[in-house]
Amino acid sequence: MTNIVTVITAVHGPSAPFLTDAYKSLVDQxxxxxxxxxxxxxxxxxxxxxxxxxxxxxxxxxxxGRHGRAGVARTLALSRAEGDFxxxxxxxxxxxxxxxxxxxxxxNKPGICWSTSRVLDLLPDGSTVGxxxxxxxxxxxxxxxxxxxxxHDFRAQVHPATLCVRRDLLLALGGWMALPASEDxxxxxxxxxxxxxxFSAETGLLYxxxxxxxxxQAAHVHEGERSARMAVVEARARALSALEGWRVxx
Numbered sequence: 001m002t003n004i005v006t007v008i009t010a011v012h013g014p015s016a017p018f019l020t021d022a023y024k025s026l027v028d029q030x031x032x033x034x035x036x037x038x039x040x041x042x043x044x045x046x047x048x049x050x051x052x053x054x055x056x057x058x059x060x061x062x063x064x065g066r067h068g069r070a071g072v073a074r075t076l077a078l079s080r081a082e083g084d085f086x087x088x089x090x091x092x093x094x095x096x097x098x099x100x101x102x103x104x105x106x107x108n109k110p111g112i113c114w115s116t117s118r119v120l121d122l123l124p125d126g127s128t129v130g131x132x133x134x135x136x137x138x139x140x141x142x143x144x145x146x147x148x149x150x151x152h153d154f155r156a157q158v159h160p161a162t163l164c165v166r167r168d169l170l171l172a173l174g175g176w177m178a179l180p181a182s183e184d185x186x187x188x189x190x191x192x193x194x195x196x197x198x199f200s201a202e203t204g205l206l207y208x209x210x211x212x213x214x215x216x217q218a219a220h221v222h223e224g225e226r227s228a229r230m231a232v233v234e235a236r237a238r239a240l241s242a243l244e245g246w247r248v249x250x
Contacts, residue, residue, distance in 0.1 A: 002036040005100055006083035006167070009041045010073035011091035013049030014212040018092040023055045025094035025206075031101055041091075042077035044069060071176035071183030078167075078175055087164040088184065092208040094122070099204040103164035106198035112139065113195035113248050114165040116158040116188075117204025124210060133157050137201035142247075145192040146237050149185075154230045158197070160184035162205045165191060169248060177236070182229045189237035195248035 007026060011019060019041070026039060036059070043050045043064040054062045061080045065073065074088070085107055089095060099117065106115035120128040133148075135157050148157045161184060169191065177186035191197065240246055 004038050004083035005085045006081040007039045007087045007089050008074050008077045009089050009091050010070040011050055012044045015091040016050040016053040019053045021094050029100045038082050040077040040080050042073040044073040069180055075175035086167045086170055094206040096203050102200050111196050112198045113169050114191045115198040116162045117200040119159045119205045119207050120203050122206040122208045135199050140197040146189050158199050160188040179229050186233040193237045193240035194246045
């Protein structure tokens, strides 16, 4: 019987044409013997704009739901997840070769419950730019992400768009936060509040920069909303850290 890693993708109309590139990056993954992948694509909305771009592959599950932004779409997608591990892949991003295999290797290390990797921004001209605060490869201790995030203007040292996580822990934490943005950062900090993670220094994701992406919109940096998002993300992480019994060791 094949073990499954579930890849979850939230998508809306403007990003749907990029699904072809995301799919190619997934098909190109070489997994260990006995492993396969399932791609769960969830449209944030119920339109006719996305379905024509969904590849014809029996390993793909496509669903739709009321508009609620990416976090809601991903959490709804969890209802169809079959794997013990869940990998995030935004519709406009691409995995690099070997990413899923490295994630699985990390998650099989004792005490590691989630994994992340180096990211390269993919610019419109095809060039790439790296991040200047990558940690060294290895384990990430509980609380380390929150500490760095607070000290660097709410920017974590590892990227939430690269997360691969145990499905049981993801469900226990309630999926992604119910926020209009930063819902993936909220999940990352919650995971780190209760468990250890891993960072791979090999590039695992090409993070596409384009005018239609959510993080390029003015609303994303609106100071009032941003302050509220950061406050609740931090409060949740600290509350989880303080709860007796909320520690995951294996």
